[in-house]
Amino acid sequence: MSKNYLAYTFLTFAALFWSGNFIIGKFATLFEVPPLTLNFLRWVLVWLILIPFTLKEILTKKSYIKENFLLIGLMGILSISTFNSVVYFALNYTQVINAVLMLAAIPPMIIIFSSVMNIEKTNIFQLSGLTLSIIGVGTIISNADIQKITSLNFNKGDIWMLVCVFSWSLYSTLLKKNKFELSQFSLIQIMVTVGLIFLVPQFLYEQSIGLDIKFNKAFIFILGYVVIFPAIAAYYCWQKAIELIGPNRSSMFIQLMPLFSALMAIVIFKEKFQLFHFIGATFIISGIYLSNRKIQ
Numbered sequence: 001m002s003k004n005y006l007a008y009t010f011l012t013f014a015a016l017f018w019s020g021n022f023i024i025g026k027f028a029t030l031f032e033v034p035p036l037t038l039n040f041l042r043w044v045l046v047w048l049i050l051i052p053f054t055l056k057e058i059l060t061k062k063s064y065i066k067e068n069f070l071l072i073g074l075m076g077i078l079s080i081s082t083f084n085s086v087v088y089f090a091l092n093y094t095q096v097i098n099a100v101l102m103l104a105a106i107p108p109m110i111i112i113f114s115s116v117m118n119i120e121k122t123n124i125f126q127l128s129g130l131t132l133s134i135i136g137v138g139t140i141i142s143n144a145d146i147q148k149i150t151s152l153n154f155n156k157g158d159i160w161m162l163v164c165v166f167s168w169s170l171y172s173t174l175l176k177k178n179k180f181e182l183s184q185f186s187l188i189q190i191m192v193t194v195g196l197i198f199l200v201p202q203f204l205y206e207q208s209i210g211l212d213i214k215f216n217k218a219f220i221f222i223l224g225y226v227v228i229f230p231a232i233a234a235y236y237c238w239q240k241a242i243e244l245i246g247p248n249r250s251s252m253f254i255q256l257m258p259l260f261s262a263l264m265a266i267v268i269f270k271e272k273f274q275l276f277h278f279i280g281a282t283f284i285i286s287g288i289y290l291s292n293r294k295i296q
Contacts, residue, residue: 035088080195094157129291138284
């Protein structure tokens with residue numbers, strides 16, 4: 001398999017797993033699972049699962065890790081402590097459709113960061129593909145009804161999602177700018193270690209205001225999903241893909257998330273596949289294809 005197609009496979013799975021994360025995150029609010037506590041427990045379990053496989057490499061390369069600790073730590077704060085906590089928190093105040101709409105702002109933000117940091121130059125294909133993808137996202141989330149977009153009233157959850165856009169865009173750009181001499185799982189392990197330091201106060205805050213976990217089947221299912229799929233599997237796929245083809249081209253696959261979310265709703269909630277789903281999917285796929293073309 002070529003480098004490009006391997007990266008596309010990784011990115012598709014990452015988008016699929018993260019789409020499920022938004023669905024599960026909304027379920028967590030319905031079952032009154034405290035959002036910050038969920039994120040804390042999620043990454044504690046990820047840390048425990050990965051440590052047997054990463055400890056040897058981390059100890060062997062401890063000098064290298066020490067040299068790059070501040071940068072890797074910053075990436076951990078952006079992706080582990082900030083992005084994930086804010087997503088679960090925001091879903092308490094906004095609909096999944098609004099939250100996913102905000103994600104359409106990540107690709108242009110990454111392109112801007114990449115340009116500022118002199119990582120990648122933007123070409124006409126990327127800009128055109130970005131435009132098509134955003135049109136596709138808008139079509140799906142609005143049911144092809146322009147009034148639904150123009151009349152959106154952005155609440156507290158929507159504003160917090162802007163923090164997610166900024167943090168994830170900067171994390172992805174830093175990931176490309178720096179070629180770390182670590183395996184994907186070891187890099188995740190270090191980021192999680194730093195991220196947990198900043199998650200502890202979040203966890204203690206929710207405990208202090210009486211937001212306790214109800215240990216039932218729903219909670220076990222929610223925690224199990226967010227640990228295995230959007231955490232370990234998706235992060236590995238995303239980081240590996242950026243390493244292969246860069247943040248600009250990789251970021252376009254984020255536009256698959258609204259499409260996957262719609263498909264999940266069809267399967268889980270028995271919703272019908274309608275014309276606007278087809279139109280939106282066509283725009284998104286066309287945009288991804290176009291953004292991955294190179295100027296001859």
